[in-house]
Amino acid sequence: xxxxxxxxxxxxxxxxxxxxxxxxxxxxxxxxxxxxxxxxxxxxxxxxxxxxxxxxxxxxxxxxxxxxxxxxxxxxxxxxxxxxxxxxxxxxxxxxxxxxxxxxxxxxxxxxxxxxxxxxxxxxxxxxxxxxxxxxxxxxxxxxxxxxxxxxxxxxxxxxxxxxxxxxxxxxxxxx
Numbered sequence: 001x002x003x004x005x006x007x008x009x010x011x012x013x014x015x016x017x018x019x020x021x022x023x024x025x026x027x028x029x030x031x032x033x034x035x036x037x038x039x040x041x042x043x044x045x046x047x048x049x050x051x052x053x054x055x056x057x058x059x060x061x062x063x064x065x066x067x068x069x070x071x072x073x074x075x076x077x078x079x080x081x082x083x084x085x086x087x088x089x090x091x092x093x094x095x096x097x098x099x100x101x102x103x104x105x106x107x108x109x110x111x112x113x114x115x116x117x118x119x120x121x122x123x124x125x126x127x128x129x130x131x132x133x134x135x136x137x138x139x140x141x142x143x144x145x146x147x148x149x150x151x152x153x154x155x156x157x158x159x160x161x162x163x164x165x166x167x168x169x170x171x172x173x174x175x176x
Contacts, residue, residue: 014121015041018114028079028106029097032114035059035090054081055093062090066100080107086118 015032019041022030032041037056039047054065058081065081079097083090094110096103 012040014117015114018110018117019043022110022113026106028103029077030106030110031055031095031097032084033059033081033093033095035092037093040092052081052093052095055095058083058093059090066104068100080104082107082111084111084114086115 019030023043029043031039031047031052033039033052033055037052037059039050039052042048054067058065062083067078069078077097079095080100080103081093081095084092084094094107096107
């Protein structure tokens with residue numbers, strides 16, 4: 001998945017807003033990483049922009065990772081890292097610091113929450129695109145004829161579900 005697609009799905013601002021909102025209820029550090037393992041959101045601002053090797057492996061393989069106390073080196077801390085995916089494609093990961101038995105359910109809820117937020121954002125984007133297309137078509141109808149090469153069937157397909165229009169057939173004849 002191209003990096004700009006990741007930014008469309010979950011940019012730094014949205015990831016940090018999510019963490020800021022849930023931070024009030026959590027007693028664990030939470031990090032969100034992009035598909036390259038770079039932290040894009042964290043309760044620990046010093047870690048932003050740093051590489052998390054385990055998160056990179058999770059994003060590459062799609063397999064969750066559990067870090068016990070022995071791996072606590074190179075900036076990696078004990079906890080759980082889970083992949084973030086959309087439509088079957090991994091675009092990042094989420095890590096929760098703490099006892100893996102305790103933080104795994106927290107990480108799973110966060111993955112679900114972020115997935116729901118992304119789905120909602122995509123739904124809103126699709127709705128906005130559809131409304132813009134419908135307004136453009138309506139504007140073309142009101143301000144003049146639609147594309148003269150457009151058949152009545154194509155026009156009705158575009159109008160389906162938007163509104164019902166009844167026009168005399170003579171209005172659709174193209175005159176010079």
